[in-house]
Amino acid sequence: MSRIADTFRALKQRGEVALVPFLMAGDPDLETTRQLLLAAADAGADLIEVGVPFSDPTADGPVIQRAGVRALAHGTSLRQILELIAELRRGGLTTPIVLFGYYNPYFHYGPARLAIDAQQAGVDGLLVVDLPPEEADELWQPARAAGLDVIFLLAPTSDRTRIRAVLGKASGFVYFVSMTGVTGSRAIDPTDVAELVGALRTQCRLPIGVGFGISTPEQAAAVAGYADAVVVGSAITRLIESEIGNPGLVRSVGAFMRVLKEATRAPAGGPRHAAGAR
Amino acid sequence: MPALLELDAAYRALRRERAFRRELRDHLREYAGRETPLYLARRLSEQLGGAKIYLKREDLCHTGAHKINNTIGQGLLARRMGKPRIIAETGAGQHGVATATVTALLGMTCEVFMGAEDVQRQSLNVFRMKLLGATVHSVSSGTATLKDAVNEALRDWVTNVRDTYYLVGSTMGPHPYPMMVRDFQSVIGLEARKQIRAREGRLPDLLVACVGGGSNAMGLFHPFLGDPDVAMVGVEAAGEGLESGRHAASISGGRVGVLHGKKTYVLQNELGQISPAHSISAGLDYPGVGPEHAYLHASGRARYVGVTDAEAMEALQKLTATEGIIPALESSHAIAYACHVAPTMRRDQIILVNLSGRGDKDMNTVAQYLGVSL
Numbered sequence: 001m002s003r004i005a006d007t008f009r010a011l012k013q014r015g016e017v018a019l020v021p022f023l024m025a026g027d028p029d030l031e032t033t034r035q036l037l038l039a040a041a042d043a044g045a046d047l048i049e050v051g052v053p054f055s056d057p058t059a060d061g062p063v064i065q066r067a068g069v070r071a072l073a074h075g076t077s078l079r080q081i082l083e084l085i086a087e088l089r090r091g092g093l094t095t096p097i098v099l100f101g102y103y104n105p106y107f108h109y110g111p112a113r114l115a116i117d118a119q120q121a122g123v124d125g126l127l128v129v130d131l132p133p134e135e136a137d138e139l140w141q142p143a144r145a146a147g148l149d150v151i152f153l154l155a156p157t158s159d160r161t162r163i164r165a166v167l168g169k170a171s172g173f174v175y176f177v178s179m180t181g182v183t184g185s186r187a188i189d190p191t192d193v194a195e196l197v198g199a200l201r202t203q204c205r206l207p208i209g210v211g212f213g214i215s216t217p218e219q220a221a222a223v224a225g226y227a228d229a230v231v232v233g234s235a236i237t238r239l240i241e242s243e244i245g246n247p248g249l250v251r252s253v254g255a256f257m258r259v260l261k262e263a264t265r266a267p268a269g270g271p272r273h274a275a276g277a278r
Numbered sequence: 279m280p281a282l283l284e285l286d287a288a289y290r291a292l293r294r295e296r297a298f299r300r301e302l303r304d305h306l307r308e309y310a311g312r313e314t315p316l317y318l319a320r321r322l323s324e325q326l327g328g329a330k331i332y333l334k335r336e337d338l339c340h341t342g343a344h345k346i347n348n349t350i351g352q353g354l355l356a357r358r359m360g361k362p363r364i365i366a367e368t369g370a371g372q373h374g375v376a377t378a379t380v381t382a383l384l385g386m387t388c389e390v391f392m393g394a395e396d397v398q399r400q401s402l403n404v405f406r407m408k409l410l411g412a413t414v415h416s417v418s419s420g421t422a423t424l425k426d427a428v429n430e431a432l433r434d435w436v437t438n439v440r441d442t443y444y445l446v447g448s449t450m451g452p453h454p455y456p457m458m459v460r461d462f463q464s465v466i467g468l469e470a471r472k473q474i475r476a477r478e479g480r481l482p483d484l485l486v487a488c489v490g491g492g493s494n495a496m497g498l499f500h501p502f503l504g505d506p507d508v509a510m511v512g513v514e515a516a517g518e519g520l521e522s523g524r525h526a527a528s529i530s531g532g533r534v535g536v537l538h539g540k541k542t543y544v545l546q547n548e549l550g551q552i553s554p555a556h557s558i559s560a561g562l563d564y565p566g567v568g569p570e571h572a573y574l575h576a577s578g579r580a581r582y583v584g585v586t587d588a589e590a591m592e593a594l595q596k597l598t599a600t601e602g603i604i605p606a607l608e609s610s611h612a613i614a615y616a617c618h619v620a621p622t623m624r625r626d627q628i629i630l631v632n633l634s635g636r637g638d639k640d641m642n643t644v645a646q647y648l649g650v651s652l
Contacts, residue, residue: 055551056425056537058432065419077549103536108550130539132279157280157439181437 003096003124004149004172007046008207008228017224017264019044020209021257022100022233024051024067026076028244030084036240037088039254041095044261049127049231050085052078052101059129061184063234066241078109082121089122098125098151098172106139115142125149125172133169140169153177156196163203173207173229176200183212184234194226221263230264281439282539286454288359293461298354305350306465309383310340312347314466316473316630321600322617329483329623331616333603333633334470336494343606343635344466344494345376349445351462353380356443363442364388367431369396369424369490370561370608371403372635373447378410388412391430393423396560403639421554424564428538448491449568452539456496456568463497470630471501478628484619485510487632488611489582490526490561492568494634499580509581511619512571513611515557516584526555528567529575529582537565542572558587558643559607561635585611591647593617594637606635607643 011018021040025033033050040048053071057064078101085097099118106114106128118126126143128136133152143150149172154163157180167174178193197208210223211231220230239256243249292298306312314335323331336344349366356364364381366388368374374390381388390412397404397416407414420426428451435444449456449463474482485502487495489512502508517525525531528543535544537552545553545565555565574580585593590607593614598604605613609632616631623629637644645652 056420056429058429058538059436061433062419072551075549104544104546104552105550107536108546108548130536155280155436159280162280162283180439182433 002147002149002172004047004098007096008173011046011228017227018046018207018209018229019220019257019261019264020047020049020211020229020231021045021236021260022049022051022231024053024064024071024237025081025084026053026071026074027067027237027240028070029074030076030080032249034084034088035250036253037093039250040257041093043254043257044265045095045257047096047098047229049098049100049233050081052081052099052105054102054105057102059182061182061234063184063238063241067237078105078114082117082123085123086121096124097122098127098149099123100127101129103128103131111139112142115139115146115148119146119148123148125151127151127153127175129153133166136169144171151175154200156180160203163200167204167206170206173209174204175209175211175231176227177212178210178223179213181212184215193223197226217259217263220260221266224264230260232260281435282452282454285359289355289454289458292355292358298358301354302351305354306347310346310350311338312465313469313473314338316470316477318477319597319601322597323620325600326617326620328620328625329627329629330625331620332474332482332628332630334466334498334630336466336632336634337603337605337609337636341372341376341379342638343372343376344463344497344632345373345447345635346379347465347497348447348459348462348493349373349376349380352443352445352458353377353384353386356386356445357384359443361441361443362386363438364445365391365431365434365442366445366447367391367424367427368447369393369427369563370559370606370639371396371400371407372561372639374407374412374414375403375410377445377447378407378412381412382410389415389434391415391417391427391434393421393427394418395422396424396427399643400560400639402642423554424560425537425552425555425566432538448493449496449570450491450538450540450564450566456540456570459493460496460500460570463493464500466494466497466632467499467501470498474628474630481505481508482628482630483507483509483623484627484629485632486513486612486616486629488513488515488562488608488634489529489567489571490515490564490608491566492571494632496568496570498630498632499574503579510574510579511615512580512582513615514567514582514584515559515562515590515611516586517556517558519586520584524556525584526557526562526564527584528565529571530584532565534572540566540569542569543567543575558590558647559611559640561606561608562611583615585614589614591644594644603633604637605633606637607640609634610637
């Protein structure tokens, strides 16, 4: 069983929902990222999405675009990111880590080599925004063979046929994009999303993470009322951006993640033990 | 993906429909001004002293370039799909103008994404788009050129997918766009084939077209793919020279990669980050190329070469002086290669060049290059 699956099982037993912070690797530099990853674990993050910067991030809004520009400005590479994760694993970090990125840097690295190197570095899963399941085999096969989970996105526009196709390849959890749009574009309407996630549950046995547009602890708590994981990206990235140059950056971001985790520890509608029957 | 699957299904159904084909044909004839002439450039051919050069006059299409062939096709498709809002990316502004033209014609709303750098060098086209009723968004993210305009259009599309049709301007983007754009542009090659046969009683020896995303070249090449004796050369923008690193020649100077939903030759660094493209012609300033061109290159069916800014500029002046035709800077790349190769061919051989657009839009750039202030 993968570390991601184990994490979700343990959370369910505790009646908690996962908090999944997104951190762009190399924003503003890799040393800060190292400290932020430790701070995330310390704040109680259940799984961490580590962003792999790409020059043309078509699914991202301006906040994460700017983070990518900052990371690329000093040449942050996939290899450096894997080295950083390996170093943190040697230091005892056990929080599951998913790489969140675009295909071209992976393609260039070599999908088969990446699967092996990522697994050895201590990465638990890969999420490739611009790689639909029907085109994913050259990465999916070696990744699964290496024991990595491959996480796919589902959108509100995905119909039952599409959902079935995606679930055929998905492992770890599925990432439900809470709206049609790019990361961080606007606040979501929790009731709409709750309905869509409820419909998805009838087809999906994997845990469901919800992201894109969740920026406050209140929203996180609301989403935790129906999702298994709450992903917060742009709000954290915006805070990092505003704190660049401030020696208290890691502390402020850590404090924000802690508040977000509190929100998913006590999801709206009470603890999730009752949901154990599903 | 659901939006692409929907589009693919709609297009496949529609292209078999007789009524749609008639509607498209009528619009191309009565609105775009097809068919365009196939013109024998006598003075140019004689001066070069080799093969006969024919020009397929796409510059005479409504709006001044081949782009209208595709925007009419996709505009009609969007209307059939019930999508009232059209978005498009544009480099030189030709595709933006052609899109805004068609949305004015069909009574749809239009928003065009254009790199901030291109907004500046193509201010006349920006004004034309606005006059046609389009909203023009200046994109300053990334390198502020065509690829960033594509990124921004994609972001808009995923956000407003339910009522919005993304009208892609070249043989790029995810399937079905490259196929669809090729089909709509194939009218160029189909006409040229018929015209050269009527005129010369045979097919040309060589086809030449410029390649940015690759739509005019694919439109010319595709109907000739089954003719083994017809050679094909796609001319990429070599900018300041392939060795300078400042160019837009994805096939000659790039490597295989994945960008904007397609696997093809891409300009990129050793880490797979996309490199900025450079060309004096905004319409070729894209760091990727249509995947079918990548295929034709890999299979050896077509050959791809580079022509520099300086060579294109020289060709523009040469064609203007010898034939009284001012070509677009994009098309001047194809003219430059034809001028280069014609003298090495026999006088009974035929080169067919796609003159994909007219040069009026480039007068500021040309004047600046020649050191003339307007």
